Amino acid sequence: MGRETDTARTLKVVATLVVLTVLWELTCRGFQVASFLVPAPSDIAVKLWDKQHLFWTHSWVTLHETFSGFMIAVVVGVVSAAVIVIIPSVRDVLMPILLIAQLVPKVAIAPILLVWFGYGVAPKIIIAFLVAFFPIVVNMASGLVAVERELLDLGRSLEASRWQIFWKFRMPSALPDLFGGMKIAITLAVIGAIIGEFVGGDKGLGYLIIIANQELDTPLAFAALFIISLGGILLYVAIELLERLVIPWSQTAQPSQVRM
């Protein structure tokens, strides 16, 4: 597909968003909806502008938690997947642990983590990590396994070492899957960090929403939601760009093939 279609698509997305925003604004004004129930986009914009300092500070905290949790998830996820694939006997030991870690409701263990690690950023990072790493392990492991049979035969016929098979055959082959997992993981990491801030703490966009609710400052809550969404999208796009940079040969990295 050419550039024209890409531009057309971008226009369509922007147009949709603009129309929705205008409809929202008109509905709020037309029916005179109270700002503490549903604030109009203009109310939210004003709030964003007035409290920009506040938003910068808290956004920074949430971003830090999200990104740290995500990065730990990538490292732990990739290493776990590699271990599972290289030493198949470990699989039966590791998989149940990973599954349990995935199945435990994060909202439920957040208070416990708070008891263990205090009110700082640590429990938020841990929750972000916990929700983010499962898609990375699963994607990475299946990517490492799914190397063409004939390609592995070629490796064997050349008497390639296990090390060479892993680094030259399995690892590059799994990169598209890793990026697929990372795209899911980054959005989950944002949610994880927010959950952590909901449960306890005095910083971050999640904390800001809690405060806003207590004070019935709904425009503030919406403004925080807006920043969370925007941040999530930007992080996702950043990973997509990284993907195109690192694996330009991949089908999924081609702009025309897959869209958010």
Add this chain to the structure above:
Amino acid sequence: MSVPPTIAVENLRKTYVARDGEVVSLDGVTFDVRPQEFVSVLGPSGCGKTTVLKIVSGLEPASGGSVRVDGRPVSGPQRKIGMVFQVPALMRWRTALDNILLPSEILGINRAEARARSVELLKLVGLADFANKYPNELSGGMQQRIAIARALAHDPSILLLDEPFSALDMMTRNQLNIELLRIWSERRKTSLLITHSIPEAVFLSDRVIVLSPRPAHVLEIVPIPLPRPRTPEMRVSKDFIDIVDHIGRRIGLEYA
């Protein structure tokens, strides 16, 4: 027998354990390939042709009988063999040139030297202008040419080809047959081709090993007396058609 064969397959047997008991895939297959000879193994699909090749390459163990390469019993993979598969099996994250460099990397061959040879191989398969293309930017026929170049990269003395053109359309296939013939005549690798195309086998080979349906045994070893170098026009010559017809009947008769 003055010259010892490069590949000697004797009374080769292969059995599998399936759900409903033991399945005999190869039931005493015997043939040999002499140095620099081009031999094809021809048979109906599912008869175990590919298994023959895998055992010769050392990737699969035999259940009985023996395979010797250069006089030594095969006990595992051997670096003197270059392999081409049914699918190109290229690394999609590597350019054409880097794909051809792979065997040299694994074997630890000097990089500059390997690079020079890879460039030369790209020329040999007619893709000198595509060195920096990724596999998904190349047609199926081009990909298989790269696979052939890769098989030659570490300068093996033997080339094993497992139905390398079966996934290609007729025109590309014919074209690649001619290319392979040219490459073989330039490099003179001892070649063993697995195929189910009779014309392909006859056109390329010095001898054709005709296998029966499963359990496979050798029905006939057909020498191909067509002169070398072979030209595309030979494929419509009476001699050619007679041999193709003969083999066809041989396989057909066994089916009846």
